[in-house]
Amino acid sequence: MKPALEVKNLRKVYEGGLEALKGINLTIPQGSFYGLLGPNGAGKTTTIGIITGLVNITGGSASVLGFDSVSEFRQARKLIGLSPQELNFDVFFSIGELLELQAGYYGLSNKAAKERTTVMLEQFGLTEKRNSRARELSGGMKRRVQIAKALVHDPQIVILDEPTAGVDIELRHMLWNYLRQINKEGKTILLTTHYIEEAEQLCETVSIINDGNIIVTDSPEKLTQAHGMSGLEITLTSEVADLKLDPWLYHLIDGKIHVNIDHPEKEMAKVINQISEQGGGIENVRIYRSSLEDVFLKLTGKSLHEEDEKFETQEALLNV
Amino acid sequence: MFSRGFWVIVKREVKRFMFLYKQTLLPSVISSGLYIIVFGAAMGSRIGEIKGVEYIHFIIPGLVMMSVINPAYQNSSSSIMQAKFLRFIEDILITPLSGLEISLSYIIGGTVRGVVNGALVLLLGYFLTGLQIDNWFLTFVYLFAVAWAFAGAGVIVGIYAKSWDSIMVITNFFFMPLIFLGGVFYSIEMLPDFWRNFSMINPLYWMINGLRYATLGIAETSHEFSLGISILFAIFFSSLASFMFSKGYRIKT
Ligand SMILES: Nc1ncnc2c1ncn2[C@@H]1O[C@H](COP(=O)(O)OP(=O)(O)O)[C@@H](O)[C@H]1O
Ligand SMILES: [Mg+2]
Numbered sequence: 001m002k003p004a005l006e007v008k009n010l011r012k013v014y015e016g017g018l019e020a021l022k023g024i025n026l027t028i029p030q031g032s033f034y035g036l037l038g039p040n041g042a043g044k045t046t047t048i049g050i051i052t053g054l055v056n057i058t059g060g061s062a063s064v065l066g067f068d069s070v071s072e073f074r075q076a077r078k079l080i081g082l083s084p085q086e087l088n089f090d091v092f093f094s095i096g097e098l099l100e101l102q103a104g105y106y107g108l109s110n111k112a113a114k115e116r117t118t119v120m121l122e123q124f125g126l127t128e129k130r131n132s133r134a135r136e137l138s139g140g141m142k143r144r145v146q147i148a149k150a151l152v153h154d155p156q157i158v159i160l161d162e163p164t165a166g167v168d169i170e171l172r173h174m175l176w177n178y179l180r181q182i183n184k185e186g187k188t189i190l191l192t193t194h195y196i197e198e199a200e201q202l203c204e205t206v207s208i209i210n211d212g213n214i215i216v217t218d219s220p221e222k223l224t225q226a227h228g229m230s231g232l233e234i235t236l237t238s239e240v241a242d243l244k245l246d247p248w249l250y251h252l253i254d255g256k257i258h259v260n261i262d263h264p265e266k267e268m269a270k271v272i273n274q275i276s277e278q279g280g281g282i283e284n285v286r287i288y289r290s291s292l293e294d295v296f297l298k299l300t301g302k303s304l305h306e307e308d309e310k311f312e313t314q315e316a317l318l319n320v
Numbered sequence: 321m322f323s324r325g326f327w328v329i330v331k332r333e334v335k336r337f338m339f340l341y342k343q344t345l346l347p348s349v350i351s352s353g354l355y356i357i358v359f360g361a362a363m364g365s366r367i368g369e370i371k372g373v374e375y376i377h378f379i380i381p382g383l384v385m386m387s388v389i390n391p392a393y394q395n396s397s398s399s400i401m402q403a404k405f406l407r408f409i410e411d412i413l414i415t416p417l418s419g420l421e422i423s424l425s426y427i428i429g430g431t432v433r434g435v436v437n438g439a440l441v442l443l444l445g446y447f448l449t450g451l452q453i454d455n456w457f458l459t460f461v462y463l464f465a466v467a468w469a470f471a472g473a474g475v476i477v478g479i480y481a482k483s484w485d486s487i488m489v490i491t492n493f494f495f496m497p498l499i500f501l502g503g504v505f506y507s508i509e510m511l512p513d514f515w516r517n518f519s520m521i522n523p524l525y526w527m528i529n530g531l532r533y534a535t536l537g538i539a540e541t542s543h544e545f546s547l548g549i550s551i552l553f554a555i556f557f558s559s560l561a562s563f564m565f566s567k568g569y570r571i572k573t
Contacts, residue, residue, distance in 0.1 A: 014573060049573070052414045056572050074416040082414050088407035092336050104328030105415040149411065 002066040004030045004157050004188035005051060011059035012046050012212075020046040022212040023060065028190055028205075030065075030156075033183045035203030036192040037292075039302050043212045044192040045085055048161050052082050064157065078106065081155035083147045085162045085192075089134035095145055096121065096130035099152045106153035113152075120148040123178070140171045147175070157188045164198060176202060196293045206292070210300040223295050230289040231260040232271055237281035245274055264289070326421045329412065333429020337395055344395070344433060345440065348387035352441045355383050356448050359505060370507050371538045380445040381532040382504025385466060385524070387441045389495055392434030392467040393474040396426045397487045400478030404571065419566030423475050427558050430471025431464065438463040442535070451535070458534035458547075465550040466527050470495075472557030479561075479570050498524040507540055523549055 005028040012021040020043045028034045036044050049055030051062045051069055062069040064076035090098045096117055103113035121127045124144040134142055147163055160179075164172045179202060183189050193199055199206050200220045207217040216223065224230065234257040243250075243257070248271070250259040257275075261267045264287045272282060296302070337344040360376030367375040403409035412422055442459075445451035453459055473490075481487050501518070502525035508516050519525045520541075530546025533539040539546070565571065 054410055054413055054572060056568055074418070077414060077416045080414070084407070084410055086407060088410055090332075090408045090411065091402070091406060092339055093332075101328060101332055102411055104331075105325040105412055105417065107324045107416070109324070 001030055003027045004032070005034075005062070005064055005190060007047065007051070007060070007062045009060035010047065010050060010057070010062060012043070012050060012055065013058045020212050021050075021058075024209070024212070024214045026207060026214065026217075028188065030188055031183070031186055033179070033189045033202055033204050034191070035199040035206040036190065036209055037194065037196070037199045037206050037296070038192075038209035039194055039300070041211075042209045044209060045161055047209075048082070048159055048190075048192065052080060052159065053077060078153075079155055080157045080159060081150035081153060083150035083158075083160045083163055085165070087134075087142050087146055089142070089145070091133070091135070094131045094133055095126060095137075098134070099145075099148060102149050103152045108153055116152050116154065120152050124148045140167055143167050143171070151182075155187075157190070158182070159190045161192050162194070163191065164193070164195065172198075196291060196296065200292050208296060208299060210302070215299050220292050224289060224292060225262055227295040227298055229260055229294075230262065230264050230287070231258060232264050232268060233258055233286045233288055234271070234275065234282060235284040236275070237283045238279075240275065240278050240280040243275065243278055243280065245271060322421055322424075323417065325415055325417050326425050329417070329422065329425035330428045330432075333395070333399060333426060334432050336399060337429070337433045344391060345437060348391060348437045349440050349444055352383045352387055353444055353448065355379065356445065360449065371540070373536050373538060374449075376449045377445075377451055377536060378507075378532075379505055380442070380449070380451055381535050382499070382502065382528045384438045384441045384445075384463070384535075385502075385528050385531055386499050386504065388434040388438040388463055388467050389470045389499065389524070389527075390491055391437040392430045393470040393477070393491065393495065394430075394487065395433040396430035396471045396474030397478035397481060397490075398474075398484070399429065400426060400475060401481045401484075401487060404478070405482075409571065413571065419568065420562045423562040423565035424558070426475050426478075427468060427471045427561065430474050431467040434467025434471060435460075435463045438467070453535050454537035455534045459531065461547070462527070462531040462534050462550060465547075465554045466531075469550065469553035469557050472554065472559075472561045475561035476557065476564060479564055495524075498522055499528075501525070502528045503540075504528060509540060523553060526550070527553075 005026065007024060007026040009023045009025060010021050011023050013019050024047065036047065038044055046055055050057050051064065053069065053073055057070060064079050067076040069076045090101065093101065099117040099120055100113045103116050108116065121130055124147070126141065126144060126148065129137060129141065134145060137145065143163065147160065150158060150160065164175060167175070179189055191198070191202065204219060205217065206220055206223065208215045218226065236257065245259060248259045248261060250257050259271060268285065272285065275282060356376065356379070360379055364375035369375065370378045400409070442451070442453065477487060477490055502522050503519060508519045508525070511519065526546045526549040529540055530543050530550055533543035533546065
């Protein structure tokens with residue numbers, strides 16, 4: 001089966017010489033929920049721009065279900081729906097009209113465009129806003145329109161560039177549920193985010209991108225296993241002299257035993273057994289696991305969190 | 321030949337200027353009406369006839385051209401500039417439409433506005449001065465070709481423009497002087513040699529001369545040459561616009 005999206009040795013040098021992508025590779029299988037995770041300026045939007053035809057390619061190639069994004073752009077673009085990072089609305093038209101127009105640009109008939117628009121408005125709770133202009137809507141509603149616009153022609157592949165940046169928790173969860181649902185129904189989703197939780201919650205596979213390079217690609221679980229720390233924290237009722245936990249090493253922190261283990265759920269019973277056999281009484285066992293956030297920090301030396309806060313203040317300023 | 325999406329952009333462009341009719345349709349009707357009254361009625365009696373037609377009729381083809389050229393140009397240039405500035409041009413760039421289709425749809429949108437404006441001024445001429453059109457078909461051909469040419473020029477400027485100012489600069493410093501020097505209000509036969517020769521290299525002079533032939537049946541110079549110039553400009557500007565759009569100059573990064 002051809003991958004939904006494939007990027008080979010992709011390079012982008014912007015006018016002025018900045019190398020935003022330094023030869024990246026991505027293979028996004030059909031039906032997958034794929035995350036591109038990285039701090040601001042990593043190259044996420046540039047990658048998406050090249051796939052969708054907004055950014056000219058410098059080197060390498062991008063393809064959509066086997067169609068080259070440049071030489072076979074018609075077939076390629078038909079398959080994709082894009083929700084750009086920055087809100088962008090045609091100011092002369094109402095929400096309903098602009099969804100109909102968008103469907104029309106993709107070649108849907110008048111009737112089909114109207115029907116899809118109605119479905120999208122209902123789906124995103126915007127039916128009552130059909131005749132409103134985008135500028136009259138709240139930030140969260142604008143974001144919903146932005147995503148509805150990406151889906152109005154019912155594309156097989158949906159690309160969402162930071163869809164939940166600056167969106168309140170309730171809407172974020174609503175969007176997550178919706179995206180999970182359409183992914184289950186067969187749509188391939190590529191999501192960029194700098195919210196770790198979002199990637200952990202939604203994505204089967206995550207590529208971490210930093211400074212125009214993809215550093216690592218794997219499932220969130222594997223990434224935390226490979227690059228993070230996990231284990232058990234055990235509180236004993238009574239101390240055991242010369243405790244041995246074969247084959248694991250442990251250390252005592254504040255009287256609690258810390259054992260680093262790759263698969264703590266699986267090994268928990270064995271560890272507890274060994275402690276009991278040596279006469280230890282167990283009061284409490286807790287699994288700890290470092291998050292994707294820690295992995296990210298370890299791999300890139302950058303925190304994603306600071307960026308979040310910066311972004312949200314910016315967003316807050318814009319809304320004043 | 322063109323996809324459905326192409327016609328949807330054309331429809332969008334037409335809806336946009338209809339929605340903004342106070343800025344897009346009324347001004348040229350009002351200013352043309354004023355020119356007809358002030359120049360035609362007030363000065364016409366002193367100037368009398370030129371080449372056998374009343375002065376008030378003589379100036380109408382030039383006024384029509386003014387109402388074709390500026391609106392056609394402004395429609396495509398401002399529409400593209402806004403779409404670029406507010407980034408909703410991305411909504412179109414990500415669709416399966418080619419650069420050629422996108423630029424042509426903007427050109428057609430501007431052409432429709434130019435032709436509608438020109439037709440409104442002709443209608444006004446009929447009501448205010450009883451103007452009768454000599455050759456309907458040729459009149460339409462001129463409105464269409466000239467609107468097409470300047471809508472094409474508008475796409476080019478829209479691609480480059482970063483603000484309203486740069487769009488208006490072209491109108492105020494190029495088109496308006498060339499239109500006025502193109503013999504809207506006088507016959508170039510009334511001019512001294514230098515200015516007469518200067519008019520000959522002014523393409524807008526030829527366009528006005530051609531439309532005058534189509535509407536009034538009089539021509540100061542070759543009307544065949546006028547038709548050639550109009551069509552040539554239409555082809556040239558729209559080809560250049562489409563080429564630039566396809567390459568993504570200033571539109572793609
Ligand atoms: N149009 C542009 N011209 C020049 N540099 C750009 C342009 N767009 C983005 N960049 C630069 O390219 C790099 C990657 O940007 P981007 O792809 O937007 O990152 P991300 O989406 O991950 O935040 C950044 O350093 C950014 O400043
Ligand atoms: Mg980005």
